[in-house]
Amino acid sequence: MKEFDFGEVTDLDSIVGMLKMAFSLEEWEQMIQIADQLHT
Numbered sequence: 001m002k003e004f005d006f007g008e009v010t011d012l013d014s015i016v017g018m019l020k021m022a023f024s025l026e027e028w029e030q031m032i033q034i035a036d037q038l039h040t
Contacts, residue, residue, distance in 0.1 A: 012038070 022031040
């Protein structure tokens with residue numbers, strides 16, 4: 001997955017979808033990065 005600027009996303013559902021996709025693809029580093037962005 002490519003690096004993504006979460007500052008541009010206003011729909012949290014799309015970020016959650018990205019988190020689920022990263023999990024299903026076993027992209028653990030990307031999944032952690034997305035989860036950190038959701039947490040902040």
